[in-house]
Amino acid sequence: MTHTFEASTASKVGRAVPHGKRPFEADLARRVLNRHMRRCAAGTMLVLEGEECRVAYIVRSGWLAISKTLEDGERQIVDFILPGDLVDIADEHRNACPVQVEALTLADIAVLPLREWKQLQTDDPAIADLNRKYSVAILGRFAHSMLRLGKGSAETRIAFALMELCVRLTAMGEVRNGRFHLPITQQHLGDFTGLSAVHVCRTLRRLARQAVLTCEDHTDIIIHDMDALAQLAGIDADQLEREVVPDAIGT
Amino acid sequence: MTHTFEASTASKVGRAVPHGKRPFEADLARRVLNRHMRRCAAGTMLVLEGEECRVAYIVRSGWLAISKTLEDGERQIVDFILPGDLVDIADEHRNACPVQVEALTLADIAVLPLREWKQLQTDDPAIADLNRKYSVAILGRFAHSMLRLGKGSAETRIAFALMELCVRLTAMGEVRNGRFHLPITQQHLGDFTGLSAVHVCRTLRRLARQAVLTCEDHTDIIIHDMDALAQLAGIDADQLEREVVPDAIGT
């Protein structure tokens, strides 16, 4: 039973609310969360499209994906969920969830029944506030993604996806010298950017040839020239952080 | 002063909550809304990207677009706002809105300061509930749009866009025999589907040649074969309604 909500995660999550308030670190929240921890293998489906969903997820470790599938099987990843993130897509008023949620890596997740999750927000206004920030951040990410999907070239989309992940991981303290771990395949990146895995590969190689970034061990990304990447993505890194990272909202 | 929130609109909006509850028809709501009515010419920018936004909009008549622009000027329409819809993108915690809101046609809009909007929700739980439904609907529309933008062909995207609008307009009673008014240019449709205006035109003509639909007067669409359109869009019309129309959520 190693996967409880103790120090390491609590401090990481706590960073989401910098100025002294750390909702998920509060005794109450930690106790509730620990009661619902669950470990999921990579590939586990947490919510299937069209099935009902009456729980909220708070991720302690591992990456999740929220995705949606076309009738012919083509899949679009709508959002990546990183450690410390909150997934609140449940809707008590309907019995069919419009999206799918799956674990991309081994993941430790608190699975909160909707009632307890609401209670937690009622009991601790800071948690309600955090929830609002996550909603705002996800809307920001959606708008950005739609813009790139609709009007961006392959280079723009890849550059943007990497910048978004880099900015979010930076806020979690997971980036050192422009280097971060990317525990997903090129296929996943393609499902997120609307490109084929083959073209993701080509685009990454082209960026590497331009000395913008390097891929290492197929699992790490090192960004050498953030300005060039921002130029390709068509966004300023600071602005992106404000619009996409819950930690940066309202501070 | 013709643009007050009286019978015609109130009943249309009221349809959003079928079972006897009609929040925007209640005396209180109507009085507050009428105090803030504003008429906007086509092309009016209500919110600029990057500027602060401290108001909510409730549309009485006319179409709006929520859009986002790339540095090179390419624009993506993220969502269309129809009569009776609610736009609540304001965030009291930051001073830069991530998207732009503009009137596509002449429009009558209630512009509610955030404080009054919140008060209204506090005073009338039915309005708070309505707000939640609109949030859920917009998320559903975003997920669908992202899927089509990422993985759909031009035909799929156009078919989906028309189906979404048809379904939403049907819920408002604005569709008769598959025919509805589309007060936007092909350029707008292109900005929404991520296609060039030229290719929107070609695709519409192809659909017309296949007898799926007809365009009339450049402003009306008549859908002859909804099943074929649904097939192309990759979605069932009933399912789409449940996921995209606030009226249909939680009923």
Next chain:
DNA sequence: CGGAACCTTGAGAGTAATCAACCCCCGTGG
């Protein structure tokens, strides 16, 4: 050692963008 999953690269095909010309409709002003 064999297999599986993923990455890489090349060649060819297909889709949508761009450029360009023309049309139509409509409002304006001579």
Next chain:
DNA sequence: CCACGGGGGTTGATTACTCTCAAGGTTCCG
């Protein structure tokens, strides 16, 4: 009344980007 201009829409020709198919490479693991 008509000439004019502007905004959309339509169509064709050409270009460019991305997909698909295919083959081979690497790493990891049973």
